[in-house]
Amino acid sequence: MLPKISFTKVSVPTKGVAVLFVDDTLALGAQAKAVLGAGEGVLARAAAAGNFTGKARGVLDILAPAGLEVERLIVIGLGKAEDIAGLGETDWSTLGGIVMGAVGKSASAHVCLETPSGEIPAEFAAAFAVGMKLRGYTFDRYKTKSDDDTPATAARIDISLEDAKAAKKAFADADAVSDGTLLARDLVNEPANVLTTLEFAARAEALTKLGVEVEVLDEKAMKKLKMNALLGVAQGSEMPPRLVIMRWNGGKKNDAPVAFVGKGVVFDTGGISIKPAGGMEDMKGDMGGAAAVTGLMHALAARKAKVNVVGVIGLVENMPDGKAQRPGDIVTAMSGSTIEIINTDAEGRLVLADALWYTQDRFKPSFMINLATLTGAIIVALGNQHAGIFSNDDELAERLTAAGLASEEKVWRLPLSKEYDKLIDTPNADMKNTGGRTAGSITAAQFLQRFVNDVPWVHIDVAGTAMGSPKTEISKTWASGFGVRLLDRLVRDNYEG
Numbered sequence: 001m002l003p004k005i006s007f008t009k010v011s012v013p014t015k016g017v018a019v020l021f022v023d024d025t026l027a028l029g030a031q032a033k034a035v036l037g038a039g040e041g042v043l044a045r046a047a048a049a050g051n052f053t054g055k056a057r058g059v060l061d062i063l064a065p066a067g068l069e070v071e072r073l074i075v076i077g078l079g080k081a082e083d084i085a086g087l088g089e090t091d092w093s094t095l096g097g098i099v100m101g102a103v104g105k106s107a108s109a110h111v112c113l114e115t116p117s118g119e120i121p122a123e124f125a126a127a128f129a130v131g132m133k134l135r136g137y138t139f140d141r142y143k144t145k146s147d148d149d150t151p152a153t154a155a156r157i158d159i160s161l162e163d164a165k166a167a168k169k170a171f172a173d174a175d176a177v178s179d180g181t182l183l184a185r186d187l188v189n190e191p192a193n194v195l196t197t198l199e200f201a202a203r204a205e206a207l208t209k210l211g212v213e214v215e216v217l218d219e220k221a222m223k224k225l226k227m228n229a230l231l232g233v234a235q236g237s238e239m240p241p242r243l244v245i246m247r248w249n250g251g252k253k254n255d256a257p258v259a260f261v262g263k264g265v266v267f268d269t270g271g272i273s274i275k276p277a278g279g280m281e282d283m284k285g286d287m288g289g290a291a292a293v294t295g296l297m298h299a300l301a302a303r304k305a306k307v308n309v310v311g312v313i314g315l316v317e318n319m320p321d322g323k324a325q326r327p328g329d330i331v332t333a334m335s336g337s338t339i340e341i342i343n344t345d346a347e348g349r350l351v352l353a354d355a356l357w358y359t360q361d362r363f364k365p366s367f368m369i370n371l372a373t374l375t376g377a378i379i380v381a382l383g384n385q386h387a388g389i390f391s392n393d394d395e396l397a398e399r400l401t402a403a404g405l406a407s408e409e410k411v412w413r414l415p416l417s418k419e420y421d422k423l424i425d426t427p428n429a430d431m432k433n434t435g436g437r438t439a440g441s442i443t444a445a446q447f448l449q450r451f452v453n454d455v456p457w458v459h460i461d462v463a464g465t466a467m468g469s470p471k472t473e474i475s476k477t478w479a480s481g482f483g484v485r486l487l488d489r490l491v492r493d494n495y496e497g
Helices: 030-049 089-103 122-136 164-189 197-210 219-224 228-234 280-285 288-302 348-363 377-382 394-407 418-424 440-449 484-494
Strands: 004-008 017-022 059-063 072-077 108-112 156-160 213-217 242-249 258-268 308-318 330-332 338-340 367-372 387-391 411-413 457-461
Touching: 004 122, 004 164, 017 030, 017 089, 030 059, 030 072, 030 108, 059 089, 072 089, 089 108, 089 122, 089 394, 122 156, 122 164, 156 164, 164 280, 164 288, 164 484, 197 213, 197 242, 197 258, 197 288, 197 308, 219 228, 228 308, 228 330, 228 348, 242 288, 242 348, 258 280, 258 288, 258 348, 288 308, 288 367, 288 484, 308 348, 348 367, 348 440, 367 394, 377 387, 377 440, 387 394, 387 440, 394 411, 394 457, 394 484, 418 440, 440 457
Parallel strands: 004 156, 017 072, 017 108, 108 156, 258 308, 258 367, 367 457, 387 411
Antiparallel strands: 059 072, 213 242, 242 308, 330 338, 387 457
16 A cells, blocks of 8 residues: 655644654754754664764664654654755655655654755655655555554655645646556566456556547457567467557647657567576566556656657567467568568567557657567666667657656667668568577667667667666565656656647
8 A cells, every 4th residue: 555645734743653854963954853842862862872873864763752752753864964955856756765664564654854954845845755655665466464563554644844835736746757657567567367468458548537548459450550570479379469559649739749669568488489487477577668658658647748649559478379470480560571580589579660660650750769678688788777778869869868867767878780780681581580699689679770760769678677676765566667757757858848
């Protein structure tokens, strides 16, 4: 259960948990002084006993503080006074996650949101609340038993500051993005027997409640469009493929849309080129790109973004049935290009090939960005700290890199060139679907580039960041929801009217 967060005027808590902030001299703000009253000595004694110095992100937890009415007092360090003024949006969201982690399963908490020198801006208060909410997310819907100390209701968090009204308004906008992030996490965390292609399409259709126009193409419609690259991946599964088109029309009527395309392989066995058994369960997350696009469409619609957006997700399951495509098969994509299948486990690029071509051909977008858990090679190259990006447009790539730094969903650009492109040439067709082990992420991107025409485009390989990524103060589950905050920031900073 997610915490119930509200913003309140400054008041002194009389029960539950009180949260205060100090610098590295243990200086207090006005709210904190009012909470402690004559009991400031409690803080000094507990800090000395716990070796708490107020360093940045340090936590001091005092149970049953003498002389105070609250049951717990949590003190968060902000570090040196001269550094506190430089704290930005992501710093405050991280602090929100730290506070939520410290509060834990407490029934209620009162956060005195201030620095020793005064109150923080409304947008930082909103970021703090978002951090608490993202940290409070768990995926436990299939657990039939829980710990005895789990409360029956969600934690109630009151964040007190003078301008609570402005903070509440800022949070309404930011919370739309956090909801989109949590939607993406839910989709990636779901098991594949629940999140089938049909169920994924149904959850995308639920965005109509926010004003998103949703269209779902079935197998018959895709055959008519000659999407044989995508259909070839799906032909070995009992689950039928779907192409979902989501449209948010928040900009001017005649403005070209921006477009986001996601790989949605709801489970990937590797097909005939079957994967090793060890770790195959993680392939329920091979739709992380499609999850991010769906979460992004939720975020943009919920906050009424002033931009026209198209989100397209190709939904398939890659199974090794008797009807599955084989290595050596040749398929014709929607673009008319022929593809020799070298490895059926290089299936995501086949799905994206038709989805990208369809998007640029039908919608004539100002740019396209696709997201995919595409290659293990990107994890070898960048680990789990950055997503890899490949682009035919320097300005778009630079804007995306800046958005990554601002959102802390970081990306790193890798090269594209004719030399790499040659690695996917084959005498048997226009191209093959893999260039072998060397430069695996790059040759996958070179493959995708053949289906974007001259549209400004970025491919984001999120194999190392969408699932199984390192735990952070605002992300503690297997699925991170990577991409939603990144792309919302890109749109917000550069493309809204």
